Amino acid sequence: MADYAVIKNLLRCDFDCDNNQLDRYARYIDLLLHWNKKINLTSVKDHNQCWEKHIYDSLLASDFIQPQQTVLDIGSGAGLPAIPLCIHNSKIYVTSIDCVNKKVLFQRHCKRILALNNFTVISGRVENLISPNGYDVVMSRAFAAVDKMVEMSVNLLAENGTMVLLKSAGYPAELAAASMVLKENSLRVKTISDFVLPISGAQRTIIVLTRQ
Secondary structure (H helix, E strand, C coil), X not given: CCCHHHHHHHHHHHHXXXXXHHHHHHHHHHHHHHHHXXXXXXXCCCHHHHHHHHHHHHHHHHHHCCCCCEEEEECCCCCCCHHHHHHHCCCCEEEEEECCHHXXXXXXXXXXXXXXXXXXXXXXXXXXXXXXXXXXXEEEECCCCHHHHHHHHHHHEEEEXXXXXXXXXXXXXXXXXXXXXXXXXXXXXXXXXXXXXXXXXXXXXXXXXXXX
């Protein structure tokens, strides 16, 4: 099992993380595991695994978000990938929405403790969310199938926005099932990027959808 030093070096090399960011990631993991003893936030209970499966995994999406963009993270639960992305890039503006109040309270606590001025947390269902101008990026991490994600959130996408969907196994079947929904909403697959987590070897995929 990889220890913290190994993951820290990987984060430095792959995502250009500095000491301040690494300290804030560490604080976030401490908060996550502490709260997880009382409420169900994550099935990953090992500190070292959190670095790979929550921090590193979330930062895979960082290349698909540009400075000054607005991001909506749907069903982020414990704040993933929203919180690591906010720590990684203070020049993006991330809004998290979740309908589970305990998870919302945890995220708001993290916002205060970590001084995440570029982070907003909304309690509620995405189907009820209204955004006049939409978001530059609408994203989720293993929240719902592609067709369901499109149906519930395409109206929240800015005119030139993208949907960034973090997936594991099974995404080809999801895309096939979503073909009609994508067509009906004038969306197309822009890119499909496959990744392998560096320690566990777990496979990850990021699907980017854009308007046709």
